[in-house]
Amino acid sequence: MERRYFDYAATTPVDPGVLEEMLPYFKDSFGNPSSIYSYGREAKKAVEEARSKIANLIGADSKEIFFTAGGSEADNWAIKGIAMKLKDKGNHIITSKIEHHAVLHVCQYLEKHGFEVTYLPVDENGFINLKDLKNSITNKTILISIMFANNEIGTIQPVKEIGEIAKEHNIYFHTDAVQALGNTKINVNDMNIDLMSMSSHKIYGPKGVGALYIKKGVKIDPFIHGGAQERRKRAGTENVPGIVGFGKAAEIASNSLEEHIKRTVKLRDKLITGILENIDYVRLNGDPIKRLPGNVNVSIEFVEGEALLLNLDMIGVSASSGSACTSGSLDPSHVLLAIGLPHEIAHGSLRLTIGRYTKEKDIDYVIEELPKIVDKLRAMSPLYEKVKGGDK
Template identity: 50%
Template sequence: MERIYLDHAATSPMHPKVIEKMLKVMKETFGNPSSIHSFGREARHYLDLARAALAGSIGAKENEIIFTSGGTEADNMALFGVAESYQHKGRHIITTQVEHHAVLHACQKLEKQGFEVSYLPVDETGRISIADLKSALRDDTILVSVMYGNNEVGTLQPIAEIGQVLEGHQAIFHTDAVQAYGVEKMDVNESHIDLLSVSAHKINGPKGIGFLYLRSNIKIAPRVFGGEQERKRRAGTENVASIAGFHEAVVIAAADRERKRAKFQGFKRLLIERLQDQGIEFAINGSLEHSLPHVLNLSFPGTNVESMLMNLDLAGIAVSSGSACTAGSIEPSHVLVAMFGKGSERLANSIRFSFGFTTTEEEIIKAAEEIVKIIMRLKK
C-alpha cells in the first residue's frame, strides 16, 4: 500500500543532503569543539559556519545565536531566563491562549513562582488583537511571548506590529518561530524581536537540535550549568554533527523558500477544490490570508476526529488532529477552544494537513479521494 505523509508540521523527513552532511561529519570530525588542538578546531569550524548561516537567516549577529536541543528548550530558556533576570523590573508576562505547550506550560510554572501572566484571546481566525495587547501591557510587564505562526491551524500573528507596540517599552519580545522558520522571511531587527526560538526537525533537519536567538543587549539566566559553551549561556558539549546538518537544512530552505511557498499554497487550493467538487461539507479553521503556506486545518461536520484519523491511517494517509505534542490526549485542542469556544463541534471533527518537500500533487489528489470515501462511509 502506498503511504502518504501529510503531517510535516509534526516533524519533517530529513533531506538527503542533510543526512549526507551529517554522515561526513560523524565519520571525519569527532573532536570536542572546546579543545584547542586541530581535532577541536575542525569541529569548531562547523559550529562557526552554522552559527553564521543561522544568524544571517534572521538578520542577527553570530554571537546572538545559542544552540539548544530544540524548540522546547529554546522556549523554556527564553521565558525562564528573562523572568529570572528581569524580575526586579516587574513580574508581569503577556502571552496568548494559542501558544505551543512549551510556552504555555512554562508560563503556568512561572505563575506558581509568583509571576502574573495575561493570556491574550484570539479571534475565529486565531489572531490576537493589537488593541488587546495594548490594553494588557503594563508598566511592570517584562516579557511578551507571541508565536510567529501557529502549529495547529497555521495562523500568522502580527509580529511586526507587536514589535512596534513594544518599541520604547521595557518589555522584552519573544516569538516561538518553530513552525514558521524556513517558510516565512524573518528579520529580527525589522520586527523588533528580542528572542526567537527555532527547531531543526521542522525544516528537514535532524531532531534534537535548535537555536535561541538572543539580542545582544538582553540578559538571560542560564538553565543548564557546567562548562562555558555558548558564551556561558548554555553548558554542554555541542552536537557538532546535528549542527552541521541544521546548517545544511537552513541553506536548502533559504534557496528554495519562494518556490516551496507557492507549491504548498497550490496544495491547499487543490485539496480544497477536490473536496468541494465532491460536495464534501467542511470549514477552514484559521485563515488562508494570514497563514503558513504548509498548514491547513479543516473541520468536517458530522464526523469524529478519532474515526477520521484511524480510517485515514488504514488508507495509508498520515495526518493529525493538531499538535504532535498532545497526540493521544483526550483533551480538545486548546487552540480550537480559544478560537471557537468549548462548545464548538469543531473541537471533535478537525484535521490538520501539512505539507513538505516530499509532498506531490498526486498525493494530494489521492488523499482527497480517500477523504471523500471515508466521510461518505462514516456519514452513512
C-alpha cells in the same frame, strides 16, 4: 501500499544533502569543539559555520544564535531566562491562549512562583487583537511572548506590529518561530524581535537540535549551568553532527525559500478547495490567506478526528488531528476551542500539512479518498442522519 505523508508540521524527513553534511562528524571529525587540537578546531569551525547559516536565514548576526536541544528548550530558556533576570524589575508576562504547550506550560509554572501572566484571547481566525495587547501592558510587564505562526491552524500573527508595541514600551518580545522558520520570510531586526525559538527537524534537519536567537544587548539568565559553551549561556558539549545538519538545512531553506513558498501555497490551496467543494458541513480553521504555506486544518462535522486518522492511515495517508484521542486528553485542542469551536466540531478536526516532498498526485489522492471516508463514518452517525433527513 504507497504511503503519503501529510504531517510536515509534526516533523520532516532529513534532506539527503543534510545527512551527507552530517556524516563525517559522527566518525572522522568527531572532536569536542572545546578542545584546542585539530579535531576540536575542525568541530568548532563546523559549529560556527552552521551558526552563520542559521543567522543568515533570519537576518541576524551569528553571535546572536545560541544552540539548544530543540524548540521546546528554546521556549523554556527564553521565558524562564528573562523572567529570572528581570524579576526585580517586574513579574508580568503577556502571551496568547493558542501558544504551543512549551510556552503555556512554562507560563503556568511561573505563575506558581510569583509571576502574573495575561493570556490574550484570539478571534475566529486565531489572531490576537493588538489593542488587547496594548491594554494588557502594565509597569510590571517584562516580556511579551506571542508565536509567529500557529502549529495547528497555521495563522501567522502580525509579528512586526507586536514587536513595535513591545519596543515602544521597552519590553522584550519573544516569538516561537518553530513552524514559521523556512516557511515564511523572517528578518528579526525588521520585525523588532528580541528572542526567537527555532527547531531543526521542522526544516528537514535532524531531531534533537534547535536554537534561540537572542538579540545583542538582551539581558537573560543562562539556562544550563556548567561549562563555558555558547558563550557561557548554555553549558554542555555541543551536538556537532546535529548542529551541522541544522546549519545545512537552514542554508537549503534560505536558497529555496521563495520557490518553496510559491509551490507549497499552490498545493495547499488546491487541497483546501478540493475538501471544501467535495465535503459538506466542513469549515477551514485559521485565516485563509495569512497562514503557513503548507497548513490545511479543517473541522468536519459528525465525525471523530481519531476515526478520520485511522481510516486515512489504512489507505496510506499520515495526518494529525485536534481530536482528544490523539493527544491522550479528554478535551479537544486548546487552539480550536480558543477560536470558538464547540467541542463537538473541534473533535472532528483534521490537520493536513504538506512540504518539500508532497506531490500533486498526493493532493489528488486525498481529495478523492477523504470524502469516501467521511461518508463511511457519517453513515454510522445517527445525528448526521437526522440532520440529513431534515435537509430533505
